[in-house]
Amino acid sequence: PRIFFGRNLLIKEGAGYVVNNAQAFLAILGPGGIGKTALAQKIIEMEAIKEKFEERSYFIPCDILPNVESLIQGLLHCLRIPAQEGKSQTEMLNDYLKLNARHTLLVLDNFETLWDGKEGRAGIQKFLEKLFNFKHVSILVTMRGANGPGNIELRLSTDPGIPPLSMDAARKMFFAIAGNKPDLLGKTEAIDQLLKELDYVPLAIRLIAQRARTSQLESLLRMWKDGKTSILKEGKGDFSRSTSVECSIQLSVNLLNEATHDLLSVISFLPNGIPMWVDNLGKMLPNFENLDTSVAELLDCSLVSSNGGNIYMLAPTREYIQKKHPIKSDKTMISLETFYIKWIREVIDNKSNMNKELQLHILNITKIITTEIRKMVKQEHIEVAEILGDAYKFYGAVIEVIDNILVDDQDTNSGAMTAQCLQRLGNIHQMQAKYSKAAEMFSQAKSQFEEIGSQLGAALCLQSLGQIHQMQGRYSEATEMLSKAKSQFEQIGSQLGAAQCLQSLGQVHQMQDRYSEATEMLSKAKNQFEEIGSQLGAAQCLRSLGEIHWMQDRYSEATEMLSKAKSQFEEIGDQLGAAQCLQSLGEIHWMQDTYREATEMLSKAKSQFEEIGHQLGAAQCLQSLGQIHQMQGRYSEATEMLSKAKSQFEEIGSQLGAAQCLQNLGEIHKMQDRYSEATEMLSKAKSQFEGIGDQLGATQCLRSLGEIHQMQGKYSEATEMLSKAKSQFEGIGDQLGAAQCLRSLGDIHRMHSRYNEATEMLSKAKSQFEEIGSKLGAAQCLQSLGKIHQLQDRYSEATEMLSMTKSQFEEIGSQLGAAQCLQSLGEIHQMQGKYSEATEMLSKAKSQFEEIGSWLGAVQCMQILGEIHQMQGRYSEATEMLLKAKSQFEQIGSQLGAAQCLQNLGEIHQTQGRYSEATEMLSKAKSQFEQIGLQ
CATH class of the missing domain: 3.40.50.300 (P-loop containing nucleotide triphosphate hydrolases)
Structure with missing residues (x-):
């Protein structure tokens, strides 16, 4: 051929x-x-x-x-x-x-x-x-x-028979036969889907590709959807095994006896075939005789294939048999439905293995249940949807089942079933961060529950609506709804519901940086969960309490609590809770600038999320890993990861996650001094946050946009934006965000040489950070206050403050902050003409930056070391260092750093009387400064 x-x-x-x-x-x-x-x-x-x-x-x-x-x-x-x-x-x-x-x-x-x-x-x-x-x-x-x-x-080959083609080989074969027609170009995704539906069987691909020569792709897809294997033929008249897929399959069917025909029909109906058929087939079809003999006969004529104890049918064979030899008996369908309802009840007892087991059967379950729903909706069908809804990997299957229930339930007028289905859809949309869709479902479900007089159902929906407001940063609405739901649960005697609402109210305070109120509420909720024997609720509260310690920079207490919570989740078989704790532990290492351990933990958490099918958690870990690269100045790797995470969030419909990644990508451009691209991205992210009702995200973007103006020396615009962001943070109760804005406003006064105003603002911001328990924020303010003394040539006061700040950073485990203080102390020695002490400190700071992977900090130290050589008249050493620093700034995308090095190099040429080279370099540096908006 x-x-x-x-x-x-x-x-x-x-x-x-x-x-x-x-x-x-x-x-x-x-x-x-x-x-x-x-x-x-x-x-x-x-x-x-x-x-x-x-x-x-x-x-x-x-x-x-x-x-x-x-x-x-x-x-x-x-x-x-x-x-x-x-x-x-x-x-x-x-x-x-x-x-x-x-x-x-x-x-x-x-x-x-x-x-x-x-x-x-x-x-x-x-x-x-x-x-x-x-x-x-x-x-x-x-x-x-x-x-x-x-x-x-x-x-030949290690398989029981020759396997189908790989996707890549199937695609090449299709295009080699069909040719590069204009209507096929750029349609690879649709063609790949078609080839997948053909199970990459060569004869089927050859015949469909021959049709593609004369048919438009859209027409071809419709033909396949309507006609299936009947279109997989060439020529007219008598067909043979090489010119018709149906003829080829029928040759094998003709060899079977009647009893085997019935089993063939069943297997063709099941998209997953019969997983672990030796154990399951007899239980599936208790009324069938001689099943082992029938399976052997089917394997002998290759109508089914066997792999790892599973028997299955290739797609063309399955489509043809379903059309020509469908299941005849209702009893057979009832047997299959009965088997799977019993099986799914048993499989949830082993939560650690549930996803793996379900994966083998999920297409069968979905097809059987949706087929039976069309005949009559049963409570068991709701039960199946509930069980599958706990396995994040199978949300698509759940939505298909529920959509069928909702369509067919209209005929039975069963309000309870409709309400339960709407509630379950709301839960799925909420887990996928599709908050507006989730709110719509919960509101509809709440109305249905109220109509049928189910106070518990209505209270659960009100609780979920409160949690959605919480996730969107609408804290006053969330508090109102959760408090109301809590009262309703207490009225009907649901201790579990009341405890969950108290837990959520604690989390609302946590998000508003009201840590003492949050701690009180979560501790109380934890006790209530323990009293009623809810290990899951107690473990969730412990996790939240650990996160509060983390937010207060109490990393050792946070680590202890989260590790304990992780163990508790593992004990009760909650893989999601355990993975979330591991994720938080990884982020604590990230906050402490221990990037290697953070990367290891977040990568492990990502794998665990992927294993249980929790796409949202996996995407969040990828986002965090991208942010770690961002912190280390590895901007290209960070951009790649965050772009991939953004795509994953978009795929699962998480507008929040996608907007956060866009925000992160904007921050990277900001760090690379690409202010116009950063402004564009952050403005777009701000609009997206506003579109989904996330006030917190929108305000964070506004703060970043203010910081860009600050970096460009546009201080009046920066002050206006940061003041507005501060007010917005205060309005939504985010004390941390408000304090960060106040610190930035203080830094603007510092840059304007308004040292009194700067000192006042930074001191106030420091007090606010201390009030909410943010040791990191307080230390950063003290660092800025030290720099004010440095700028006023009060070197002893600056040294004292920066040394104290360095100790504080070391105490809370912020290696980055400690290295930055050491860098500043080196700069003070440089300004005092103490070059050997400065060199020693800056070399040490450079090593510390390299150790934690902060390449931006390391190259800034190299730049200053080059400047020290320049000041000492060691021009060749200075030139070597500054050229190396310039190259590294360019590599990590810091345009400002590269321009400053070029300026220094121009000054060296000027000092050495090389005026044409100096003019060229300084003109080039001037252009670069102008390009990044620094006049």
Whole structure:
């Protein structure tokens, strides 16, 4: 065949076996249309085969040879053995093979025609044994089935048969046949989906690709959707196994007895086939007889495949059988439904293995339940949706089941079922951070529960609506709703619901940086959970209490609490809770600038989220890993990770996560002094936050936009924006954000040399940070106050303050802050002309920055060390260092740092009297400063 992809390893394996053995007996096995004949033809075309057998490789198509006699006749014809009077055909063949002892290869294609023929296997088995007695004769057979004829020495490939093509090979084959038509260009995603639906079966791909030559892609997709395997054919009139997928499949179906037909229909109905069929098949179909025999028969004719104890059908076969031989009995459907409802109840008892088990059966469950829902909605169907809803990986399946219930439930007017389904959909949308959709579902469900008089259902929906407001930063609305829900739970005697509302109210205070109130509420909720025996609720409260300590920079207490909570989640089998604790522990290491440990923990948490199918958690970990690269000045890696995380958030519909990633990407551009790109991204992120009602995110973006103006020396615009952001933070109760804005406003006064105003603001901000327990924020204010003394040439006061700040950073585990203080202390020595002390401190700071992976800090130290050499008249050493620093600034994308180095290098040339080089460099530096908005 001219067009042939994806089988190179099989060709080499087959040819190698035939060439390297004096006598070879090779079987190429697999279902119809999988490409056995084409593979055999490719093997005999190999140069090594041609060298061994010269012209003595013979291809015999057995589909036109119904018995042993006709096969012998075919061999005589291929070997060109003339008729001899008085001798039978068998004698003539024997005589020929005795006299011609050179290596001969017989390729018996479609051998199942003879092997499964009406005359039985005894005759053909005996004939093969006779052929095999001629040690120079090698035989290659292609046939349908799981086992070759006789005592096969080698079966090609490690699978039970030849596998379908890979996606890449299938795509190449499709385009090689269909050609690069304009309507196909840029439609790879749609074509890949079509090829996936064909299970990458070569015959199906060839036939659909031939149709694509003359049909538009949209038309082709409609044809496949409507006609399925009926369109997979070429030509008109009589079809053969090579020109029609349906004809190829029917040849195998014709070999089955009636009992096996019924099992074939069942397997074709189940998209996952029968996982672990030895254990499950009898339980699925208790009224079927001789199931083991029927399975063996199906495997023998390759209508089903087996892998790892599972039996399944390739998509073209499945589509054809469902159409031509559907399940006839309602009893069979009831048996399948009964099996899966019982099975799913049992599988939830083993939570640690639940996702893995469900993955094997999920398509079967969805199809059976949705089929039965159309006949009549049952409470068991709601139960299945509830159970699947706890497995994040299967939200798509849950939504499909619930949508069917909601459609069919309209006929039964069962308000309870409708309300439960709407509530479950709300929960799913909430978990995916689709808050407006979730709120809509909960509001509808609440109305339904109220209509049917279910106070508990209505209170649960009100609780969920409060939690959505909480997530969107609408804290007053959240508090009102959660307090009301708590009262309702208390009225109806639901201690669990009341405790959960108290827990959420504690979290609202936590988000508003009211840590003492939050701690009080969460501790009380934890006690209530413990009283009623809710280990899950107690562990969640412990996790939140750990996070409060983390926010207050009490990292050791936070680590202890989160580690304990993680153990508790693991004990009760809550993989999600355990992964979230690991995520928080990783972020604590990140806050302490221990990036290696943070990366390790967050990567592990990401894997755990992926394992349980929690896409949101996995995307959040990827986002955090990107932010760690951002903190280390690895901007290209950070950009790649955050862009990928943004795409993942968009895929799962998390507008919040996508907006946060856009915000992070804007921050990276800000750090790289790309102010126009940063402004564009942060403005867009701000709009997105406003669109989803996230006031906190929008205000954070406003603060960053103010900081960009500050960096560009546009102090009046910066002051206006930061003042507005401060007011907004105060309005939503975010004390931390308000204090950070006050600190930035203080820094603006510092840059304006308004030292009194700066000192006043920074001192006030420091007090606010101390009030809310943010040691990090307080230390950063003290650091800025130290810099004010440094700028006023009050070096002893500056040294005292910065030394004190350094100790505070070390105490709370902020290696980055400690290194920055050491850098500032080095700069003070530089300003005092104490160059050896300055060099020592800056070299040490540089090493510390490198140790924690902060490349920006390290290169800034190198720049200053270069400036010290410049001040000391060591121009060659200064030039070397500044060129290296400039190169590193460019690598990490810091335009400001690169421009400053270029300015220093120009000044060195000026000092050395190289005026043309100096002019060129300083002009270039001036352009760069202007480009980044620094006048």
